[in-house]
Amino acid sequence: MxxxxxxxxxxxxxxxxxxxxxxxxxxxxxxxxxxxxxxxxxxxxxxxxxxxxxxxxxxxxxxxxxxxxxxxxxxxxxxxxxxxxxxxxxxxxxxxxxxxxxxxxxxxxxxxxxxxxGRPFPLETFRGKDLLFVAGGIGLAPLRSVINHALDSEHDGRIEILYGSRSPEDIAFKADIATWEATPKVSCRLTVDVASPGWEGEVGVVTRLLPQVDLDPKTSVALVCGPPLMIRFVMAELSRMGYSDERIITTMERHMKCGLGACGHCHMDDRLVCVDGPVFSLAELRGRDVVELRDKP
Ligand SMILES: Cc1cc2nc3c(=O)[nH]c(=O)nc-3n(C[C@H](O)[C@H](O)[C@H](O)COP(=O)(O)OP(=O)(O)OC[C@H]3O[C@@H](n4cnc5c(N)ncnc54)[C@H](O)[C@@H]3O)c2cc1C
Ligand code: FES
Missing domain, CATH: 2.40.30.10 (Translation factors)
Structure with a gap:
């Protein structure tokens, strides 16, 4: 630096x-x-x-x-x-x-x-482990890349996907979700903040789905992406469930200008989110406020 x-x-x-x-x-x-x-x-x-x-x-x-x-x-x-x-x-x-x-x-x-x-997800560390994806809204976008990569690479563990949307109409990536639901080793659980007529699924924030997860925290990795508050609550809950900080991985959003480590605009203490991230484990984020970090101009 x-x-x-x-x-x-x-x-x-x-x-x-x-x-x-x-x-x-x-x-x-x-x-x-x-x-x-x-x-x-x-x-x-x-x-x-x-x-x-x-x-x-x-x-x-x-x-x-x-x-x-x-x-x-x-x-x-x-x-x-x-x-x-x-x-x-x-x-x-x-x-x-x-x-x-x-x-x-x-x-x-x-x-x-x-x-x-940016630094990608550490795909090589996922081998032989079950994968838990927890996403909210547009947060499913970067995780869609990992999920489809895992399926195409015949990932040797189970895959559980939890996805929260504001309403049934706001559920994005429906075509992907239908494909994932039809894949034997994948399970998908959806929830909405507010139900509309005809919705028979879960209602409430995505953390409500975590108790339904049937994976061993000792042999799985959790990938989390969504609004900053959601990330904070999901990470806290995953820790309570027994996931170690190294096995909880998220992607951070900061205001960026150059994207390639030259302007310093996206700094997070001594790190630059555009080159050191945007992917970080909770072990790398401990002591930093994820919400405050994203919203700082
Ligand atoms: C690494 C990374 C990956 C991203 N991936 C996606 C993605 O896949 N899909 C997607 O829709 N968006 C993504 N975003 C967010 C996206 O970059 C912002 O929404 C975008 O910059 C807004 O640009 P704009 O010109 O449309 O809005 P502006 O007119 O620039 O801003 C609109 C509002 O968005 C806020 N904003 C702008 N940039 C950010 C930011 N980086 N973090 C938080 N708030 C911001 C502004 O403060 C303002 O309130 C990502 C951001 C980062 C840092
Ligand atoms: S956006 Fe310029 S250093 Fe990260």
């Missing part, structure tokens, strides 16, 4: 310069769009240029800096899995300027992409 708090830490970014410039995005064409719910769309993107697309490599947990002309740039997790090459998926929730502009785009339009950036 330099005196100014900035750090060039992303080797992959150094090797991924567009015409020698780390900040120049690569154009990518929107091949398909699926509407997950009224606020979230999944964009299927392919880089312009067959070689770039063929050579493109990333891992679950990494993110891209996405840009639309005149609307700025934002970090978005890759929600597809590298085991299904040919395109990258970005699942985008409407939040402000850039994400609203993306929701106005159509198939055939182009966006700018830089990356992949």
């Amino acid at each position: 330099s005196d100014c708090g900035c750090r060039k830490g992303n080797e992959q970014a150094e090797n991924d310069k567009n015409g020698g410039n780390s900040y120049l995005p690569w154009p990518a064409r929107i091949e398909a769009i699926s509407e997950e719910n009224s606020q979230i769309k999944t964009f299927v993107l392919a880089f312009s240029g067959d070689k770039r697309q063929q050579d493109y490599r990333y891992l679950p947990g990494q993110f891209l800096m996405v840009s639309v002309p005149h609307c700025g740039e934002a970090p978005i997790s890759i929600s597809s899995t590298p085991t299904r090459p040919g395109s990258v998926h970005l699942s985008v929730r409407r939040a402000g300027l850039l994400t609203n502009a993306m929701h106005g785009l159509a198939v055939g339009d182009t966006v700018g992409l830089r990356g992949p950036y």
Whole structure:
């Protein structure tokens, strides 16, 4: 780390310069769009240029800096899995300027992409373990990448998925959930904060589903992603259930500018979320307030 708090830490970014410039995005064409719910769309993107697309490599947990002309740039997790090459998926929730502009785009339009950036999930440590995924809302996007990667790689443990949404209409990734529910070694449990007529499933926050989990904390790993308060409560409950800090893994969101360790904007004490994260274990986060860390401007 330099005196100014900035750090060039992303080797992959150094090797991924567009015409020698780390900040120049690569154009990518929107091949398909699926509407997950009224606020979230999944964009299927392919880089312009067959070689770039063929050579493109990333891992679950990494993110891209996405840009639309005149609307700025934002970090978005890759929600597809590298085991299904040919395109990258970005699942985008409407939040402000850039994400609203993306929701106005159509198939055939182009966006700018830089990356992949960030430390991915430690997939190699998952071998032989059961996996528990706990997600809320758009938080299922980065976990979708790991879940589909695990299924494509014939993961040798069981997989339990807990997913919380505001209402039945807000449940995103329904097509994925239907596929997962039909997969023998996977179990999926859904809950909504507020039921609407016809909903016969669980009602309440996602932590309510944790007592139904049938996995041994000593032989499983928990991956958590969602709103900061949800992450905090889920992590606390997982600890009570006997998961060690090393076996509870989350992804952090911070305001980012460069995404590649150069500007210091995403710092978390002595660490930069864009290069040291966004994936962290609870062991690495202990003593830091996850909620306060995300919301600090
Ligand atoms: C590593 C990482 C991965 C992410 N993955 C996804 C994803 O897969 N899908 C998705 O929809 N969103 C994701 N986000 C959040 C996304 O980057 C923000 O919603 C986006 O920057 C908003 O940009 P905007 O121009 O649309 O909104 P702005 O007009 O810039 O902001 C709208 C509101 O969102 C807040 N905001 C902006 N950026 C962040 C941030 N990083 N953390 C918390 N609040 C923020 C602003 O303070 C403001 O209140 C991710 C963020 C990070 C850091
Ligand atoms: S150092 Fe620039 S966003 Fe992380």
